[in-house]
Amino acid sequence: MDAPGVLAGLAVGGIAETGLAVILFGVDWVAPAVVLLVGGIMMLTGAAFFAHTTLRGKFLVWDEELDRLGLTGNERVLDLGCGRGLVLLRAAARVPGGHATGLDLWTADQSGNTAEATSANAAAEGVTGRVTLVTADMRDLPFADAEFDVVVSSLAVHNIPDDEGRALAVREAFRVLKPGGRLRLADFRNARRYAAVLRECGAADVEVYDLGWRFWYGGPHARTTMVAATAVRRET
Template sequence: MTEARASYGVDAPLVLIGLSVGGVVELGLAAACFAAGWTILAVILLIGGLMLVAGAAFFAHTTLRGKFLVWDAELDWLGLTGDEHVLDLGCGRGLVLLKAAKRVPAGKATGADLWTGDQSGNNREAALANARAEGVADRVELVTADMRDLPFEDATFDLVVSSLAVHNIPDDAGRAAAVREAFRVLRPGGRLRLADFRHAPQYAAVLRGCGAVDVEVRDLGWRFWYGGPHARTAMVSASRP
């Protein structure tokens, strides 16, 4: 009997398809223009096509491998002792949630999501199946919840994480509410790690307004580019005093 393997889907698959198809089409048109002797147009199309193909390559690397490596390094750097209670906001199919769960064998990892958004196959059943495949289902809990109004008591978690989720809230007030909620449920001494490719400085400002300490915004490098440096991901880190 073949063991089930975890599957974490693709972020914004339509964007990846669009970059790939657009690149191939432009390269094909460039070849046709070169053949017709339309050199200037051909060069323009060639450059555009190569940029789209490169964007698709960066996007595919990020969603299929790069973000895995970045989060592994981030969680390792935190030096968890193994008995923490971790919350993942917008956990999706469980990539970060389950990486955290593996590092807290005597703790608990809770994932909160509305099970919508732009990740392929984003649903509670997929996250549960991945938890079983990763061997951590015994310490994972999934909760259907809006991150703007979390159903948890104050100071419940030692670590709150989130990856590419808060930006899906369409308004500034809603995103600020989500960040405040993430801080509210942190225990004294608890830490927060929030990765996103939009609004990171605003998240940091909200955290400072909440009284967070050690607030920092760090670029996560090319492994977390969604198509190129124009869509780079930042990590917002903070602690609760």
């Protein structure tokens, strides 16, 4: 589950505000009761969107995105910030003749985020033999230039605290793509900046598009955006 503390905060806050509103209605404090009731309903609605996204919506969206890539089954795929394996394992299932590498620092932004948990998930999905896990920083990838056919990332790059660091991660993602390789980077902040960096690197077919309500972390204010690009040439 992504950011479990945020989900818990929305749910508890929504219940508390709604409960207090009921109490205030009981003593005829109508105006503040209405304000609290509206706030409580908004928080509970946000919690519902958040729970749907983290438990189901993001899986459906990524399945569609991977299907649209039209993979042949022999690709080498890199997942930056793979976490427990949401995108990594779905990609691995689509490349029986290829390989999927997941890279992460295994921080606590996701519940149970450990390499061991991801390995267990890979075993459960029957893709252990085509998955490698690497502990490394996406700003300094331990891979050669043009090593991967596809690079994906889901809600990871924004965890880098500074703009230059995020830009470096995007440049590194582009560096390890083969000519003709494709990038899919989903995030809920900085998407247009990522796209600008990719254009500076010489990427083609750079697109930025909204992934819809199934990828809302609490509402439209926390929507997820996809950055798509193709590697054509590299700066020398």
